[in-house]
Amino acid sequence: MIAGVDFLRPEWLALMPLATLPLWARGTEASGYPDVGWLPEDRLGRLVGLALRVLSALAIAAVVLALAAPGRPQSLALRTGRGAEVLLLIDRSRSMDERMLPSDWRELSAYDIRHQTQSRGPVKSQAARTLLGEFVARRPDDRFAVSFFSASALHVVPFTQHDEVVQAGITAGGVHRGLSETDVGRALISSVARFENRAYTGSRIILLVSDGGARLDEDTRLAIRAGFERQRVALYWIYLKGFGRPDLEQAGEAGEAIPEVALHRFFETLPTPYRAYQAESPEDLAAAVEDVGRQQNHPLDFEERIPRQDYSRGIIAAALLLVAILLAAGRWQLRGLR
Amino acid sequence: MNRLRSRGTERLLLAGGLLALALSMPPLPWPRASFDYLAVFDITQSMGVADYRLHDKPLSRLAFARRALATALTELPCGSKVGLAAFTGYRSLTLLAPVDVCDHYGDLLSTLEQVDDRMRWAEASEVAKGLYWALRAARDVGGEPQLLFFSDGHESPPLQGTVPALFGDIRQGEIRGMVIGTGGDVPRPIPKQDTPGRFNGFWHADEVVQNADAAPHDEHLSALRENHLQALAARTGLDYLRLESVAGLSRAMRSGTRARRREVPTDFSWVALGLALALLCAAPLRTLIAGRSTAAPGQ
CATH class of the missing domain: 1.10.287 (Helix Hairpins)
Structure with missing residues:
Protein backbone atom coordinates (compact mmCIF):
# COMPACT_ATOMS: atom_id res chain seq x y z
CA MET A 1 0.00 0.00 0.00
CA ILE A 2 2.62 2.50 1.15
CA ALA A 3 4.80 1.70 -1.84
CA GLY A 4 2.15 2.98 -4.20
CA VAL A 5 1.79 6.58 -3.07
CA ASP A 6 2.71 9.58 -5.15
CA PHE A 7 2.24 13.31 -4.67
CA LEU A 8 0.93 15.78 -7.19
CA ARG A 9 2.50 18.74 -5.38
CA PRO A 10 5.34 17.23 -3.36
CA GLU A 11 7.03 20.61 -2.84
CA TRP A 12 4.44 21.45 -0.15
CA LEU A 13 5.85 18.67 2.02
CA ALA A 14 8.71 21.06 2.82
CA LEU A 15 6.25 22.81 5.16
CA MET A 16 5.83 19.68 7.29
CA PRO A 17 8.08 21.01 10.12
CA LEU A 18 5.31 23.57 10.80
CA ALA A 19 3.44 20.71 12.44
CA THR A 20 5.87 20.83 15.37
CA LEU A 21 4.93 24.44 16.17
CA PRO A 22 2.15 23.59 18.64
CA LEU A 23 4.53 21.20 20.45
CA TRP A 24 7.07 23.97 21.02
CA ALA A 25 4.54 26.57 22.02
CA ARG A 26 3.89 25.60 25.62
CA GLY A 27 2.55 27.61 28.50
CA THR A 28 -0.29 29.30 26.71
CA GLU A 29 -2.33 29.45 29.87
CA ALA A 30 0.44 30.71 32.11
CA SER A 31 1.48 33.72 30.12
CA GLY A 32 -1.69 35.70 30.96
CA TYR A 33 -1.16 35.56 34.73
CA PRO A 34 1.40 37.49 36.75
CA ASP A 35 2.20 34.54 38.96
CA VAL A 36 0.90 31.00 38.94
CA GLY A 37 3.41 29.43 41.24
CA TRP A 38 0.92 29.30 44.12
CA LEU A 39 -1.62 27.25 42.15
CA PRO A 40 -1.79 23.54 42.86
CA GLU A 41 -0.31 21.41 40.12
CA ASP A 42 -3.04 20.50 37.69
CA ARG A 43 -2.03 17.20 36.19
CA LEU A 44 -5.24 16.61 34.31
CA GLY A 45 -5.05 20.12 32.92
CA ARG A 46 -1.54 19.53 31.70
CA LEU A 47 -2.52 16.29 30.09
CA VAL A 48 -5.44 17.90 28.35
CA GLY A 49 -3.17 20.76 27.22
CA LEU A 50 -0.67 18.32 25.80
CA ALA A 51 -3.42 16.37 24.05
CA LEU A 52 -4.73 19.55 22.49
CA ARG A 53 -1.26 20.53 21.28
CA VAL A 54 -0.81 17.12 19.72
CA LEU A 55 -4.22 17.44 18.07
CA SER A 56 -3.38 20.80 16.55
CA ALA A 57 -0.01 19.46 15.41
CA LEU A 58 -1.87 16.64 13.69
CA ALA A 59 -4.28 19.11 12.12
CA ILE A 60 -1.40 21.13 10.68
CA ALA A 61 0.30 17.97 9.44
CA ALA A 62 -2.93 16.85 7.78
CA VAL A 63 -3.36 20.16 5.96
CA VAL A 64 0.25 20.10 4.74
CA LEU A 65 -0.25 16.54 3.54
CA ALA A 66 -3.46 17.47 1.77
CA LEU A 67 -1.62 20.33 0.04
CA ALA A 68 0.89 17.84 -1.34
CA ALA A 69 -2.07 15.87 -2.79
CA PRO A 70 -1.09 12.26 -2.17
CA GLY A 71 -2.73 9.45 -4.07
CA ARG A 72 -2.35 6.02 -5.55
CA PRO A 73 -0.75 6.25 -8.99
CA GLN A 74 -2.51 5.02 -12.10
CA SER A 75 -2.20 1.28 -12.31
CA LEU A 76 -3.09 -1.63 -14.52
CA ALA A 77 -5.21 -4.55 -13.47
CA LEU A 78 -5.78 -7.74 -15.41
CA ARG A 79 -9.42 -8.20 -16.17
CA THR A 80 -11.40 -10.62 -18.24
CA GLY A 81 -14.14 -9.09 -20.26
CA ARG A 82 -15.90 -9.71 -23.49
CA GLY A 83 -14.51 -8.25 -26.61
CA ALA A 84 -11.99 -8.50 -29.35
CA GLU A 85 -8.92 -7.02 -30.90
CA VAL A 86 -10.18 -5.31 -34.00
CA LEU A 87 -8.01 -3.85 -36.70
CA LEU A 88 -9.97 -1.41 -38.83
CA LEU A 89 -8.48 -1.55 -42.30
CA ILE A 90 -10.03 1.25 -44.28
CA ASP A 91 -9.70 1.86 -47.99
CA ARG A 92 -8.44 5.38 -48.73
CA SER A 93 -8.65 5.18 -52.46
CA ARG A 94 -10.32 7.85 -54.54
CA SER A 95 -13.36 5.68 -55.30
CA MET A 96 -14.29 5.77 -51.60
CA ASP A 97 -15.14 9.44 -52.15
CA GLU A 98 -18.02 8.39 -54.41
CA ARG A 99 -21.59 8.17 -53.19
CA MET A 100 -23.78 5.28 -52.10
CA LEU A 101 -27.46 4.81 -52.83
CA PRO A 102 -29.61 7.32 -50.96
CA SER A 103 -31.74 5.85 -48.15
CA ASP A 104 -34.96 6.04 -50.17
CA TRP A 105 -33.55 4.39 -53.24
CA ARG A 106 -36.32 1.80 -53.30
CA GLU A 107 -38.86 4.51 -54.07
CA LEU A 108 -36.90 5.86 -57.00
CA SER A 109 -37.46 4.83 -60.55
CA ALA A 110 -34.74 2.87 -62.26
CA TYR A 111 -34.07 5.91 -64.36
CA ASP A 112 -33.60 8.22 -61.38
CA ILE A 113 -31.42 6.03 -59.23
CA ARG A 114 -28.12 6.73 -60.93
CA HIS A 115 -28.71 10.45 -61.07
CA GLN A 116 -29.98 10.69 -57.50
CA THR A 117 -27.10 8.62 -56.19
CA GLN A 118 -24.61 10.94 -57.80
CA SER A 119 -26.27 14.04 -56.46
CA ARG A 120 -27.39 13.22 -52.93
CA GLY A 121 -26.29 9.76 -51.85
CA PRO A 122 -24.03 9.76 -48.80
CA VAL A 123 -20.29 9.61 -49.54
CA LYS A 124 -19.06 6.06 -48.94
CA SER A 125 -16.00 6.88 -46.89
CA GLN A 126 -17.88 9.35 -44.76
CA ALA A 127 -20.78 7.00 -44.05
CA ALA A 128 -18.28 4.29 -43.17
CA ARG A 129 -16.33 6.60 -40.84
CA THR A 130 -19.44 7.77 -39.01
CA LEU A 131 -20.61 4.22 -38.40
CA LEU A 132 -17.19 2.92 -37.45
CA GLY A 133 -16.82 5.83 -35.03
CA GLU A 134 -20.09 4.89 -33.36
CA PHE A 135 -19.12 1.23 -33.37
CA VAL A 136 -15.87 1.99 -31.59
CA ALA A 137 -17.58 4.25 -29.08
CA ARG A 138 -20.09 1.51 -28.21
CA ARG A 139 -17.42 -1.11 -27.54
CA PRO A 140 -15.21 0.09 -24.70
CA ASP A 141 -13.91 -3.41 -23.96
CA ASP A 142 -12.42 -3.95 -27.40
CA ARG A 143 -9.02 -2.87 -28.47
CA PHE A 144 -8.83 -1.13 -31.79
CA ALA A 145 -6.13 -0.33 -34.28
CA VAL A 146 -6.67 1.86 -37.32
CA SER A 147 -4.94 1.42 -40.67
CA PHE A 148 -5.63 2.94 -44.04
CA PHE A 149 -4.49 1.61 -47.32
CA SER A 150 -3.96 2.75 -50.84
CA ALA A 151 -0.81 1.77 -52.73
CA SER A 152 0.73 1.05 -49.34
CA ALA A 153 -0.66 0.31 -45.90
CA LEU A 154 -0.72 3.30 -43.58
CA HIS A 155 -0.76 1.97 -40.06
CA VAL A 156 -2.03 4.87 -38.07
CA VAL A 157 -3.22 3.90 -34.60
CA PRO A 158 -1.62 0.83 -33.00
CA PHE A 159 -3.83 -1.31 -30.76
CA THR A 160 -5.22 0.84 -28.01
CA GLN A 161 -8.18 1.07 -25.70
CA HIS A 162 -8.24 4.84 -25.87
CA ASP A 163 -11.41 5.63 -27.70
CA GLU A 164 -10.31 9.21 -28.30
CA VAL A 165 -7.19 8.16 -30.20
CA VAL A 166 -9.09 5.64 -32.33
CA GLN A 167 -11.63 8.33 -33.15
CA ALA A 168 -8.80 10.73 -34.04
CA GLY A 169 -7.47 8.11 -36.47
CA ILE A 170 -10.89 7.60 -38.03
CA THR A 171 -11.38 11.38 -38.26
CA ALA A 172 -8.02 11.81 -39.98
CA GLY A 173 -9.23 9.42 -42.68
CA GLY A 174 -11.81 11.99 -43.68
CA VAL A 175 -9.46 14.90 -44.21
CA HIS A 176 -9.32 15.45 -47.97
CA ARG A 177 -9.87 13.10 -50.82
CA GLY A 178 -8.35 9.67 -51.16
CA LEU A 179 -5.25 8.50 -52.95
CA SER A 180 -5.20 7.12 -56.43
CA GLU A 181 -4.06 3.52 -56.09
CA THR A 182 -5.09 0.51 -54.04
CA ASP A 183 -3.24 -2.64 -53.21
CA VAL A 184 -5.46 -4.66 -50.92
CA GLY A 185 -3.09 -7.65 -50.98
CA ARG A 186 -0.15 -5.73 -49.60
CA ALA A 187 -2.38 -4.03 -47.06
CA LEU A 188 -3.67 -7.37 -45.75
CA ILE A 189 -0.22 -8.88 -45.46
CA SER A 190 1.17 -6.00 -43.46
CA SER A 191 -2.02 -5.70 -41.38
CA VAL A 192 -2.03 -9.30 -40.29
CA ALA A 193 1.61 -8.87 -39.30
CA ARG A 194 0.53 -6.27 -36.76
CA PHE A 195 -0.83 -9.06 -34.57
CA GLU A 196 2.64 -10.58 -34.39
CA ASN A 197 4.37 -10.48 -31.02
CA ARG A 198 1.12 -9.70 -29.27
CA ALA A 199 -0.19 -12.13 -26.71
CA TYR A 200 -3.14 -14.03 -28.09
CA THR A 201 -5.91 -12.75 -25.89
CA GLY A 202 -9.12 -14.04 -27.32
CA SER A 203 -10.41 -13.02 -30.66
CA ARG A 204 -8.70 -11.14 -33.42
CA ILE A 205 -10.45 -9.52 -36.32
CA ILE A 206 -9.47 -7.54 -39.34
CA LEU A 207 -12.43 -5.45 -40.38
CA LEU A 208 -11.79 -4.56 -43.99
CA VAL A 209 -13.85 -1.68 -45.28
CA SER A 210 -13.45 -1.17 -49.00
CA ASP A 211 -15.34 -0.77 -52.22
CA GLY A 212 -13.22 -2.68 -54.63
CA GLY A 213 -11.57 -6.00 -55.21
CA ALA A 214 -8.40 -7.28 -56.72
CA ARG A 215 -7.17 -10.37 -58.41
CA LEU A 216 -4.23 -11.36 -56.27
CA ASP A 217 -1.25 -13.26 -57.58
CA GLU A 218 -0.37 -16.62 -56.14
CA ASP A 219 2.49 -15.35 -53.93
CA THR A 220 0.25 -12.76 -52.33
CA ARG A 221 -2.49 -15.33 -51.76
CA LEU A 222 -0.04 -17.67 -50.07
CA ALA A 223 1.35 -14.92 -47.87
CA ILE A 224 -2.12 -13.79 -46.82
CA ARG A 225 -3.31 -17.32 -46.11
CA ALA A 226 -0.21 -18.09 -44.04
CA GLY A 227 -0.52 -14.86 -42.09
CA PHE A 228 -4.18 -15.38 -41.21
CA GLU A 229 -3.54 -18.97 -40.18
CA ARG A 230 -0.51 -18.17 -38.04
CA GLN A 231 -2.07 -15.20 -36.29
CA ARG A 232 -5.55 -16.77 -36.05
CA VAL A 233 -7.28 -13.69 -37.35
CA ALA A 234 -10.85 -13.62 -38.59
CA LEU A 235 -11.65 -11.47 -41.59
CA TYR A 236 -14.79 -9.41 -41.97
CA TRP A 237 -15.20 -7.58 -45.21
CA ILE A 238 -17.66 -4.75 -45.45
CA TYR A 239 -17.94 -4.32 -49.18
CA LEU A 240 -19.32 -0.92 -50.05
CA LYS A 241 -21.01 -1.79 -53.27
CA GLY A 242 -21.23 1.20 -55.54
CA PHE A 243 -24.10 1.71 -57.94
CA GLY A 244 -23.80 -0.76 -60.77
CA ARG A 245 -20.84 -2.53 -59.18
CA PRO A 246 -20.77 -6.34 -59.20
CA ASP A 247 -22.54 -8.50 -56.66
CA LEU A 248 -20.20 -10.69 -54.59
CA GLU A 249 -22.37 -13.74 -54.98
CA GLN A 250 -22.39 -13.48 -58.75
CA ALA A 251 -22.46 -17.08 -59.81
CA GLY A 252 -20.64 -18.89 -62.51
CA GLU A 253 -17.24 -19.11 -64.00
CA ALA A 254 -17.46 -15.55 -65.29
CA GLY A 255 -17.35 -14.28 -61.71
CA GLU A 256 -13.69 -15.11 -61.41
CA ALA A 257 -12.87 -12.38 -63.90
CA ILE A 258 -14.47 -9.71 -61.72
CA PRO A 259 -11.95 -8.43 -59.13
CA GLU A 260 -14.50 -8.10 -56.30
CA VAL A 261 -15.88 -11.59 -56.83
CA ALA A 262 -12.40 -13.05 -57.20
CA LEU A 263 -11.33 -11.48 -53.91
CA HIS A 264 -14.46 -12.75 -52.17
CA ARG A 265 -13.89 -16.28 -53.44
CA PHE A 266 -10.29 -16.17 -52.29
CA PHE A 267 -11.33 -14.99 -48.84
CA GLU A 268 -13.72 -17.93 -48.62
CA THR A 269 -10.77 -20.28 -48.91
CA LEU A 270 -9.02 -18.78 -45.88
CA PRO A 271 -8.50 -21.22 -42.98
CA THR A 272 -9.89 -18.71 -40.46
CA PRO A 273 -13.47 -17.41 -40.19
CA TYR A 274 -14.55 -15.07 -42.92
CA ARG A 275 -17.74 -13.11 -43.39
CA ALA A 276 -18.69 -10.70 -46.11
CA TYR A 277 -21.21 -7.92 -45.77
CA GLN A 278 -22.40 -6.26 -48.89
CA ALA A 279 -23.53 -2.71 -48.26
CA GLU A 280 -25.19 -0.63 -50.91
CA SER A 281 -26.93 1.98 -48.79
CA PRO A 282 -26.17 3.48 -45.37
CA GLU A 283 -28.79 1.15 -43.87
CA ASP A 284 -27.00 -1.94 -45.21
CA LEU A 285 -23.78 -0.56 -43.81
CA ALA A 286 -25.31 0.06 -40.38
CA ALA A 287 -26.73 -3.47 -40.34
CA ALA A 288 -23.33 -4.90 -41.28
CA VAL A 289 -21.55 -3.00 -38.52
CA GLU A 290 -24.24 -4.07 -36.07
CA ASP A 291 -23.78 -7.69 -37.07
CA VAL A 292 -20.01 -7.53 -36.62
CA GLY A 293 -20.66 -6.25 -33.13
CA ARG A 294 -22.85 -9.27 -32.36
CA GLN A 295 -20.38 -11.77 -33.79
CA GLN A 296 -17.43 -11.03 -31.64
CA ASN A 297 -18.13 -11.27 -27.98
CA HIS A 298 -15.62 -13.80 -26.80
CA PRO A 299 -13.93 -13.60 -23.42
CA LEU A 300 -10.87 -11.43 -23.68
CA ASP A 301 -8.13 -10.94 -21.14
CA PHE A 302 -7.02 -7.37 -21.04
CA GLU A 303 -5.34 -4.91 -18.81
CA GLU A 304 -7.60 -2.27 -17.47
CA ARG A 305 -6.18 1.10 -16.66
CA ILE A 306 -7.23 2.16 -13.18
CA PRO A 307 -6.98 5.93 -12.95
CA ARG A 308 -5.01 7.66 -10.21
CA GLN A 309 -6.87 7.78 -6.94
CA ASP A 310 -6.44 10.96 -4.94
CA TYR A 311 -6.37 10.71 -1.17
CA SER A 312 -6.47 14.45 -0.42
CA ARG A 313 -10.20 14.61 0.23
CA GLY A 314 -10.03 12.03 2.97
CA ILE A 315 -7.14 13.85 4.56
CA ILE A 316 -8.90 17.22 4.40
CA ALA A 317 -11.89 15.60 6.07
CA ALA A 318 -9.61 14.32 8.84
CA ALA A 319 -8.13 17.81 9.29
CA LEU A 320 -11.63 19.22 9.49
CA LEU A 321 -12.53 16.69 12.17
CA LEU A 322 -9.43 17.63 14.19
CA VAL A 323 -10.30 21.31 13.97
CA ALA A 324 -13.83 20.51 15.14
CA ILE A 325 -12.42 18.63 18.16
CA LEU A 326 -10.14 21.56 18.97
CA LEU A 327 -13.08 23.94 18.78
CA ALA A 328 -15.21 21.77 21.06
CA ALA A 329 -12.33 21.37 23.49
CA GLY A 330 -11.80 25.14 23.50
CA ARG A 331 -15.41 25.72 24.51
CA TRP A 332 -15.16 23.10 27.21
CA GLN A 333 -11.95 24.62 28.59
CA LEU A 334 -13.44 28.09 28.68
CA ARG A 335 -16.40 26.82 30.62
CA GLY A 336 -14.01 25.09 33.01
CA LEU A 337 -12.12 28.32 33.64
CA ARG A 338 -15.18 30.42 34.37
CA MET B 1 -7.40 36.69 28.16
CA PRO B 26 -15.10 21.83 -7.78
CA PRO B 27 -12.27 22.44 -10.28
CA LEU B 28 -12.71 25.87 -11.84
CA PRO B 29 -12.06 26.71 -15.49
CA TRP B 30 -8.86 28.73 -15.72
CA PRO B 31 -7.08 29.95 -18.84
CA ARG B 32 -3.74 28.26 -19.40
CA ALA B 33 -1.30 28.30 -22.27
CA SER B 34 -1.34 25.27 -24.54
CA PHE B 35 -0.02 24.53 -28.00
CA ASP B 36 -1.78 22.72 -30.82
CA TYR B 37 0.12 21.35 -33.78
CA LEU B 38 -0.31 19.20 -36.83
CA ALA B 39 3.15 17.74 -37.51
CA VAL B 40 3.73 16.76 -41.12
CA PHE B 41 6.74 14.60 -41.99
CA ASP B 42 8.34 14.41 -45.40
CA ILE B 43 8.72 10.64 -45.96
CA THR B 44 10.33 10.81 -49.40
CA GLN B 45 13.60 8.97 -50.06
CA SER B 46 15.91 11.94 -49.52
CA MET B 47 14.76 12.02 -45.87
CA GLY B 48 16.62 8.73 -45.51
CA VAL B 49 19.98 10.51 -45.76
CA ALA B 50 21.74 10.02 -42.44
CA ASP B 51 23.33 13.42 -41.89
CA TYR B 52 22.33 13.79 -38.25
CA ARG B 53 24.16 12.30 -35.33
CA LEU B 54 22.67 11.40 -31.99
CA HIS B 55 24.75 9.83 -29.23
CA ASP B 56 27.55 9.43 -31.78
CA LYS B 57 25.44 7.39 -34.14
CA PRO B 58 24.34 8.51 -37.59
CA LEU B 59 20.63 9.07 -37.82
CA SER B 60 18.45 9.73 -40.86
CA ARG B 61 16.69 13.07 -41.29
CA LEU B 62 13.31 11.47 -40.76
CA ALA B 63 14.39 9.53 -37.68
CA PHE B 64 15.95 12.63 -36.14
CA ALA B 65 12.86 14.72 -36.86
CA ARG B 66 10.67 12.07 -35.24
CA ARG B 67 12.97 11.86 -32.23
CA ALA B 68 12.96 15.64 -31.84
CA LEU B 69 9.18 15.78 -31.92
CA ALA B 70 8.82 12.88 -29.48
CA THR B 71 10.98 14.76 -26.99
CA ALA B 72 9.24 18.06 -27.59
CA LEU B 73 5.90 16.37 -26.87
CA THR B 74 6.99 15.62 -23.32
CA GLU B 75 7.69 19.30 -22.72
CA LEU B 76 4.37 20.66 -23.96
CA PRO B 77 1.94 21.57 -21.18
CA CYS B 78 -1.02 19.26 -20.66
CA GLY B 79 -4.05 20.30 -22.65
CA SER B 80 -1.90 20.75 -25.76
CA LYS B 81 -2.92 18.68 -28.75
CA VAL B 82 -0.82 17.21 -31.51
CA GLY B 83 -1.85 15.43 -34.70
CA LEU B 84 0.27 13.71 -37.33
CA ALA B 85 0.47 13.64 -41.11
CA ALA B 86 2.88 12.49 -43.79
CA PHE B 87 3.98 13.97 -47.11
CA THR B 88 5.15 12.15 -50.23
CA GLY B 89 4.39 12.47 -53.92
CA TYR B 90 2.59 15.76 -54.26
CA ARG B 91 0.41 15.78 -51.18
CA SER B 92 0.18 15.43 -47.43
CA LEU B 93 -2.14 12.91 -45.87
CA THR B 94 -3.53 13.33 -42.37
CA LEU B 95 -2.91 10.26 -40.23
CA LEU B 96 -4.11 11.28 -36.80
CA ALA B 97 -6.30 14.21 -35.82
CA PRO B 98 -4.82 16.17 -32.88
CA VAL B 99 -5.12 14.46 -29.48
CA ASP B 100 -4.08 15.52 -25.99
CA VAL B 101 -0.34 15.09 -25.45
CA CYS B 102 -0.65 14.14 -21.79
CA ASP B 103 -3.65 11.81 -21.92
CA HIS B 104 -2.43 10.00 -25.02
CA TYR B 105 1.34 10.39 -25.04
CA GLY B 106 1.90 6.63 -25.39
CA ASP B 107 -0.45 6.32 -28.35
CA LEU B 108 0.94 9.42 -30.01
CA LEU B 109 4.43 8.05 -29.66
CA SER B 110 3.59 4.69 -31.17
CA THR B 111 1.81 6.32 -34.09
CA LEU B 112 4.80 8.63 -34.56
CA GLU B 113 7.12 5.60 -34.66
CA GLN B 114 5.19 4.28 -37.62
CA VAL B 115 5.58 7.38 -39.78
CA ASP B 116 8.33 6.03 -42.01
CA ASP B 117 9.33 4.82 -45.47
CA ARG B 118 6.92 1.93 -45.41
CA MET B 119 4.02 4.35 -45.58
CA ARG B 120 5.19 5.89 -48.81
CA TRP B 121 2.37 5.71 -51.32
CA ALA B 122 4.08 7.62 -54.14
CA GLU B 123 7.68 8.21 -55.14
CA ALA B 124 7.85 11.82 -56.31
CA SER B 125 8.76 14.64 -53.94
CA GLU B 126 6.93 17.82 -54.84
CA VAL B 127 7.67 19.68 -51.63
CA ALA B 128 5.87 22.94 -52.48
CA LYS B 129 2.61 21.18 -53.31
CA GLY B 130 3.05 18.93 -50.29
CA LEU B 131 3.35 22.00 -48.08
CA TYR B 132 0.27 23.59 -49.60
CA TRP B 133 -1.67 20.37 -49.01
CA ALA B 134 -0.35 20.38 -45.44
CA LEU B 135 -1.79 23.88 -44.98
CA ARG B 136 -5.14 22.57 -46.16
CA ALA B 137 -4.84 19.66 -43.74
CA ALA B 138 -4.14 22.00 -40.80
CA ARG B 139 -7.14 24.07 -41.83
CA ASP B 140 -9.53 21.14 -42.29
CA VAL B 141 -8.51 18.66 -39.60
CA GLY B 142 -10.43 20.60 -36.94
CA GLY B 143 -9.26 22.36 -33.81
CA GLU B 144 -7.17 24.91 -35.78
CA PRO B 145 -3.71 23.52 -35.04
CA GLN B 146 -0.56 25.28 -36.19
CA LEU B 147 1.53 23.51 -38.79
CA LEU B 148 4.94 21.88 -38.38
CA PHE B 149 6.31 20.82 -41.74
CA PHE B 150 9.51 18.76 -41.50
CA SER B 151 11.31 18.58 -44.84
CA ASP B 152 14.73 18.87 -46.48
CA GLY B 153 13.23 20.84 -49.36
CA HIS B 154 14.51 18.40 -51.99
CA GLU B 155 12.13 18.67 -54.94
CA SER B 156 12.07 15.70 -57.26
CA PRO B 157 11.56 16.17 -60.15
CA PRO B 158 13.39 19.51 -59.80
CA LEU B 159 11.31 22.68 -59.95
CA GLN B 160 11.47 24.72 -63.11
CA GLY B 161 11.58 28.37 -62.15
CA THR B 162 10.51 29.78 -58.84
CA VAL B 163 8.19 28.63 -56.09
CA PRO B 164 4.77 27.68 -57.51
CA ALA B 165 1.75 29.80 -56.64
CA LEU B 166 -0.24 29.05 -53.53
CA PHE B 167 -3.48 27.07 -54.03
CA GLY B 168 -6.42 29.35 -54.65
CA ASP B 169 -8.30 28.31 -51.51
CA ILE B 170 -5.50 29.23 -49.08
CA ARG B 171 -4.51 32.74 -48.12
CA GLN B 172 -0.97 33.57 -47.16
CA GLY B 173 -0.70 33.69 -43.38
CA GLU B 174 -4.08 32.04 -42.86
CA ILE B 175 -2.42 29.07 -41.18
CA ARG B 176 0.41 29.72 -38.77
CA GLY B 177 3.29 27.45 -37.95
CA MET B 178 6.80 26.56 -38.99
CA VAL B 179 8.59 25.02 -41.90
CA ILE B 180 11.33 22.99 -40.27
CA GLY B 181 14.44 22.55 -42.39
CA THR B 182 15.76 19.05 -41.80
CA GLY B 183 19.17 17.96 -43.07
CA GLY B 184 22.80 19.04 -43.38
CA ASP B 185 24.72 21.41 -45.66
CA VAL B 186 26.87 18.80 -47.40
CA PRO B 187 25.19 17.11 -50.39
CA ARG B 188 25.10 13.38 -49.76
CA PRO B 189 23.98 10.37 -51.79
CA ILE B 190 20.40 9.27 -51.21
CA PRO B 191 19.84 5.70 -50.03
CA LYS B 192 17.85 3.85 -52.64
CA GLN B 193 14.87 1.75 -51.74
CA ASP B 194 13.54 -0.70 -54.29
CA THR B 195 10.53 -1.43 -52.18
CA PRO B 196 9.82 0.90 -49.28
CA GLY B 197 11.81 -0.09 -46.23
CA ARG B 198 14.38 -2.17 -48.16
CA PHE B 199 17.64 -0.38 -48.91
CA ASN B 200 19.71 -1.17 -51.94
CA GLY B 201 22.71 1.08 -52.49
CA PHE B 202 22.41 4.74 -53.47
CA TRP B 203 20.82 6.68 -56.30
CA HIS B 204 23.12 7.49 -59.21
CA ALA B 205 23.21 10.63 -61.33
CA ASP B 206 21.69 8.90 -64.36
CA GLU B 207 18.81 7.39 -62.39
CA VAL B 208 17.10 10.58 -61.28
CA VAL B 209 15.50 13.47 -63.16
CA GLN B 210 18.19 16.15 -63.45
CA ASN B 211 17.61 19.86 -63.68
CA ALA B 212 17.55 20.84 -67.35
CA ASP B 213 19.16 24.29 -67.06
CA ALA B 214 21.53 23.95 -64.12
CA ALA B 215 25.04 22.91 -65.04
CA PRO B 216 25.97 20.50 -62.24
CA HIS B 217 23.75 17.46 -62.50
CA ASP B 218 23.66 16.62 -58.83
CA GLU B 219 20.00 15.92 -58.15
CA HIS B 220 21.05 12.45 -56.96
CA LEU B 221 22.74 14.14 -54.00
CA SER B 222 20.77 15.77 -51.25
CA ALA B 223 21.49 18.55 -48.79
CA LEU B 224 19.14 20.77 -46.84
CA ARG B 225 17.76 23.22 -49.42
CA GLU B 226 17.32 26.05 -47.02
CA ASN B 227 16.78 28.83 -49.58
CA HIS B 228 13.92 26.94 -51.15
CA LEU B 229 12.28 26.21 -47.79
CA GLN B 230 12.69 29.82 -46.69
CA ALA B 231 11.08 30.97 -49.93
CA LEU B 232 8.22 28.53 -49.31
CA ALA B 233 7.83 29.80 -45.75
CA ALA B 234 7.68 33.38 -47.02
CA ARG B 235 5.12 32.43 -49.68
CA THR B 236 2.85 30.69 -47.20
CA GLY B 237 3.34 33.05 -44.26
CA LEU B 238 4.95 30.41 -42.05
CA ASP B 239 8.11 30.84 -39.98
CA TYR B 240 11.27 28.98 -40.78
CA LEU B 241 13.31 26.97 -38.29
CA ARG B 242 16.37 24.90 -38.98
CA LEU B 243 16.29 21.63 -37.08
CA GLU B 244 19.64 21.54 -35.36
CA SER B 245 18.86 20.15 -31.96
CA VAL B 246 16.07 18.46 -30.09
CA ALA B 247 15.99 21.28 -27.54
CA GLY B 248 15.77 23.93 -30.25
CA LEU B 249 12.59 22.46 -31.69
CA SER B 250 11.02 22.09 -28.28
CA ARG B 251 11.82 25.71 -27.42
CA ALA B 252 10.39 27.02 -30.67
CA MET B 253 7.24 24.95 -30.18
CA ARG B 254 6.71 26.49 -26.75
CA SER B 255 7.28 30.06 -27.85
CA GLY B 256 4.72 32.37 -26.27
CA THR B 257 3.51 33.66 -29.61
CA ARG B 258 2.34 30.16 -30.53
CA ALA B 259 0.40 29.65 -27.32
CA ARG B 260 -3.31 29.34 -27.24
CA ARG B 261 -5.17 30.27 -24.09
CA ARG B 262 -7.52 27.50 -23.21
CA GLU B 263 -9.70 27.17 -20.15
CA VAL B 264 -8.60 24.07 -18.31
CA PRO B 265 -10.46 22.79 -15.23
CA THR B 266 -8.02 23.70 -12.50
CA ASP B 267 -8.01 22.66 -8.88
CA PHE B 268 -7.81 25.67 -6.58
CA SER B 269 -8.40 23.88 -3.31
Missing part, protein backbone atom coordinates in the same frame (compact mmCIF):
# COMPACT_ATOMS: atom_id res chain seq x y z
CA ASN B 2 -10.93 36.14 26.96
CA ARG B 3 -10.30 38.29 23.95
CA LEU B 4 -7.21 36.25 23.14
CA ARG B 5 -9.17 33.06 23.45
CA SER B 6 -12.08 34.20 21.37
CA ARG B 7 -9.64 35.29 18.67
CA GLY B 8 -8.20 31.80 18.72
CA THR B 9 -11.67 30.37 18.42
CA GLU B 10 -12.41 32.65 15.51
CA ARG B 11 -9.28 31.54 13.77
CA LEU B 12 -10.13 27.89 14.32
CA LEU B 13 -13.65 28.45 13.02
CA LEU B 14 -12.32 30.20 9.94
CA ALA B 15 -9.77 27.44 9.35
CA GLY B 16 -12.56 24.88 9.62
CA GLY B 17 -14.64 26.84 7.15
CA LEU B 18 -11.74 26.98 4.70
CA LEU B 19 -11.19 23.24 5.03
CA ALA B 20 -14.86 22.63 4.32
CA LEU B 21 -14.54 24.91 1.29
CA ALA B 22 -11.49 22.98 0.04
CA LEU B 23 -13.47 19.79 0.41
CA SER B 24 -16.46 20.99 -1.56
CA MET B 25 -14.78 23.14 -4.20
CA TRP B 270 -4.76 24.55 -2.43
CA VAL B 271 -5.58 28.25 -1.93
CA ALA B 272 -8.15 27.43 0.74
CA LEU B 273 -5.83 24.83 2.25
CA GLY B 274 -2.92 27.27 2.34
CA LEU B 275 -5.01 29.88 4.15
CA ALA B 276 -6.27 27.28 6.61
CA LEU B 277 -2.69 26.25 7.24
CA ALA B 278 -1.66 29.84 7.96
CA LEU B 279 -4.56 30.22 10.42
CA LEU B 280 -3.73 26.96 12.20
CA CYS B 281 -0.10 27.98 12.56
CA ALA B 282 -0.91 31.49 13.74
CA ALA B 283 -1.89 30.59 17.32
CA PRO B 284 1.18 28.48 18.25
CA LEU B 285 3.44 30.93 16.44
CA ARG B 286 1.97 33.80 18.44
CA THR B 287 2.48 32.02 21.77
CA LEU B 288 6.02 31.10 20.76
CA ILE B 289 6.85 34.72 20.04
CA ALA B 290 4.92 36.01 23.04
CA GLY B 291 6.59 33.38 25.26
CA ARG B 292 10.05 34.47 24.10
CA SER B 293 9.41 38.16 24.64
CA THR B 294 7.85 37.76 28.12
CA ALA B 295 10.38 35.15 29.21
CA ALA B 296 13.48 37.03 28.12
CA PRO B 297 13.32 40.11 30.42
CA GLY B 298 12.27 37.96 33.41
CA GLN B 299 15.42 35.82 33.34
